[in-house]
């Protein structure tokens with residue numbers, strides 16, 4: 001059923017609040033503007049949508065995501081920054097061939113580090129299956145406002161503006177999203193009010209399937225960073241990620257090796273459980289830059305889980321992320337020049 005037909009099923013009173021209504025297979029996803037509603041009103045709105053759409057033939061599940069709106073009149077329409085005559089922020093995708101290699105951790109810290117270099121940075125958590133950026137950047141539980149039917153990014157405590165499906169959908173709900181629906185929802189996060197943001201990092205979902213291809217082709221990032229661990233299998237996957245970007249004609253800025261050497265939290269000594277130098281060799285072989293190596297370290301994991309990105313601190317981890325950020329910034333400047 002298309003959006004119009006689904007909309008017709010909703011009571012008239014809900015039409016003005018409906019921002020998006022999509023059906024994929026038997027699952028319908030509704031995104032509604034919950035401006036001015038308190039918790040009770042929001043719950044009632046959600047129930048009403050469920051009630052109206054649950055009985056529709058062919059629909060087995062209804063997912064509802066609510067956006068909050070800016071209180072008060074607010075400015076009429078802040079210009080949409082993205083895809084606005086080319087005057088919007090530069091998009092940089094961060095991808096990995098497989099999950100769990102630390103792509104989200106790298107993206108969050110790269111964003112913070114670019115901010116420390118004086119860039120105005122935004123981040124879109126396109127990992128609609130398992131959004132982790134609200135945790136990483138300390139914005140868990142916050143809801144973005146909307147203006148003129150577009151989302152206003154949330155200001156993280158680290159100077160990075162951000163949007164994540166994790167801000168719109170309750171934890172766990174986004175996990176089962178499938179292809180087209182995931183890429184549709186993602187569009188709302190990208191096409192938001194980014195204001196004077198210069199660079200928006202896209203934390204892509206892990207892997208190289210349809211969702212990633214759609215995202216890359218539709219939003220045409222200026223460049224991409226690939227994250228891999230040193231293991232052979234992860235490197236093979238990283239090459240697949242490189243192919244994905246080549247297919248989308250997105251130049252690869254470079255490769256970051258994560259979880260490289262293990263830093264012992266007791267003695268500070270470094271060992272290499274997964275071998276050393278593999279990612280650097282893979283980058284050289286593929287013909288793109290090697291941007292740096294982040295060790296497997298307890299401090300990175302603990303700080304990340306606590307929502308205090310190591311790149312915002314003063315320790316050696318911060319220096320590593322800033323060095324990577326500098327190369328990304330230089331690459332972007334070179335491109336602009």
Ligand SMILES: Nc1ncnc2c1ncn2[C@@H]1O[C@H](COP(=O)(O)OP(=O)(O)OP(=O)(O)O)[C@@H](O)[C@H]1O
Pocket residue numbers: 096098099100101102103104105106127130132206258259260294295296297298300301302304305
């Ligand atoms: N350098 C590191 N040292 C220690 N732990 C790390 C490091 N990088 C990431 N981690 C931890 O590994 C786990 C996976 O990281 P992360 O979520 O960033 O990976 P991902 O590739 O984005 O995963 P997913 O595919 O699930 O989205 C997290 O618990 C994170 O804190």
